[in-house]
Amino acid sequence: MPQQPPPQRIALVAFPGxxxxxxxxxxxxxxxxxxxxxxxxxxxxxCGPDARPVAMPGGLTLVTDRDLEWLENADLVVVPGVDDHLAAVPEAVLTALRRAHEVGTPVASLCGGAFVLAQAGLLDGRRAVTHWNLTTLLAAAHPSVDVVADALFVEDGGIWTAAGVAAGIDLCLHLVRTAHGAEAAATIARAMVTAPFRTGTQAQFIEHPATAARVSRAAGGASDLSTSTSHVLAAVREQALRRLSEPLSVADLARWAGMSPRSFARHFTAGTGTTPIRWLLDQRIAAAQQLLERTALPMPEIARRCGFGSEVTMRQHFAARLATSPRDYRRAFRAAG
Known part of the structure; x- marks a missing residue:
C-alpha cells in the first residue's frame, strides 16, 4: 500500500477585524x-499574534491555536478579508507575512485581505485584485500596487489575491487544484455545493455603474438577466457538459437556448462572467485533468473525449492555460499520489 503524503499545512492568519x-x-x-x-x-x-480570542465583526470570535511563527512552517498562508480596509494591521502580522514570503511560502488573500498584503509591502510592483467596489480605494491607498480592475483572482510572484465573496472560494479551490489536482478540488467543491472550476481570468460578477436606461429599468423592478433566462442558460451548460466530446459552437449552444448566437453570447457572459467559448475550453481542460489523474487512457482518447479533436490541440491548450503538457500533468499528479 503506497505511503500517504503528509498533510498540507495551511496557516490562516488571524487578527482583530x-x-x-x-x-x-x-x-x-x-x-x-x-x-x-x-x-x-x-x-x-x-495563527494569531497572541493567545487571546480574535474578535470579528458581528460579535463573533475566533480561537487561535498557533502563534505567528508557525507561518514559516506552513505550505500555504491565507489571509482573510478585513472589515476596515484602511485600519493599521498589527506589525507582528505584517512581519510574519514578510518572513513567510521570504522563505518561499505562497501567500494568498481573500477580498479585502489584499489591503493587508499591501500594508506588508508584498504587493509593491505586483498585480493584485480585490472586490470590484474596493479597487479604486486600493489603488489610491497603495499606488505602488498594479490593481487589476476585473478578475476573479490573480497571482504574481507567489502572491495570490482574490476578488470579493465567491471569488475567494474560487481561489481556494484553485489552490487545492494546483497542489493536488482537479479531482481533489472537485471533491471539495461537491461537498460545498459550488462550481469546481472558474478561472481567475473570468470577470467579476459586478453591476457596473448604471446608465440612465438601466436605472429606469431597475425602477420598474426588471433585471438584466431574468430567472427564466438563468434557468435556460443553466440547462444549456448541463447539456454541454454531457456532450463535451462533440465540436460544440456558440451557434449550437444558442440553438439549444432558443436564441440567436449574438443574444445568447450576451446573456451567457452576463450570467457567468465569461464567454461561451472560454467557458467551454475551461470545462474541456477540467475534464481532461480528471481523466489524466484518474485513468490510464492514452492521450488521443482523452483529447477525443474532452472535445479537443486531437492530442496536439489539447497539448496547446494545456500549455497556454496551465503552463504544462498533459503528459507532465499526469506524471506530476501520479507522483504526488
Missing part, C-alpha cells in the same frame, strides 16, 4: 477532514 465569511470559506476548504471521500489531508492552523 478579519471577516467571518472568509474565515468560514478557508475552514470549509482546508479545515474539514474529507479523506474518506478521496480528498487530500490538510492541517489548518489559526
Amino acid at each position: 478579519i471577516r467571518a465569511f472568509d474565515v468560514a470559506v478557508i475552514t470549509e476548504v482546508w479545515g474539514i477532514d474529507r479523506t474518506d471521500r478521496g480528498a487530500p489531508a490538510f492541517e489548518l492552523r489559526r
Whole structure:
C-alpha cells in the first residue's frame, strides 16, 4: 500500500477585524477532514499574534491555536478579508507575512485581505485584485500596487489575491487544484455545493455603474438577466457538459437556448462572467485533468473525449492555460499520489 503524503499545512492568519465569511470559506476548504471521500489531508492552523480570542465583526470570535511563527512552517498562508480596509494591521502580522514570503511560502488573500498584503509591502510592483467596489480605494491607498480592475483572482510572484465573496472560494479551490489536482478540488467543491472550476481570468460578477436606461429599468423592478433566462442558460451548460466530446459552437449552444448566437453570447457572459467559448475550453481542460489523474487512457482518447479533436490541440491548450503538457500533468499528479 503506497505511503500517504503528509498533510498540507495551511496557516490562516488571524487578527482583530478579519471577516467571518472568509474565515468560514478557508475552514470549509482546508479545515474539514474529507479523506474518506478521496480528498487530500490538510492541517489548518489559526495563527494569531497572541493567545487571546480574535474578535470579528458581528460579535463573533475566533480561537487561535498557533502563534505567528508557525507561518514559516506552513505550505500555504491565507489571509482573510478585513472589515476596515484602511485600519493599521498589527506589525507582528505584517512581519510574519514578510518572513513567510521570504522563505518561499505562497501567500494568498481573500477580498479585502489584499489591503493587508499591501500594508506588508508584498504587493509593491505586483498585480493584485480585490472586490470590484474596493479597487479604486486600493489603488489610491497603495499606488505602488498594479490593481487589476476585473478578475476573479490573480497571482504574481507567489502572491495570490482574490476578488470579493465567491471569488475567494474560487481561489481556494484553485489552490487545492494546483497542489493536488482537479479531482481533489472537485471533491471539495461537491461537498460545498459550488462550481469546481472558474478561472481567475473570468470577470467579476459586478453591476457596473448604471446608465440612465438601466436605472429606469431597475425602477420598474426588471433585471438584466431574468430567472427564466438563468434557468435556460443553466440547462444549456448541463447539456454541454454531457456532450463535451462533440465540436460544440456558440451557434449550437444558442440553438439549444432558443436564441440567436449574438443574444445568447450576451446573456451567457452576463450570467457567468465569461464567454461561451472560454467557458467551454475551461470545462474541456477540467475534464481532461480528471481523466489524466484518474485513468490510464492514452492521450488521443482523452483529447477525443474532452472535445479537443486531437492530442496536439489539447497539448496547446494545456500549455497556454496551465503552463504544462498533459503528459507532465499526469506524471506530476501520479507522483504526488
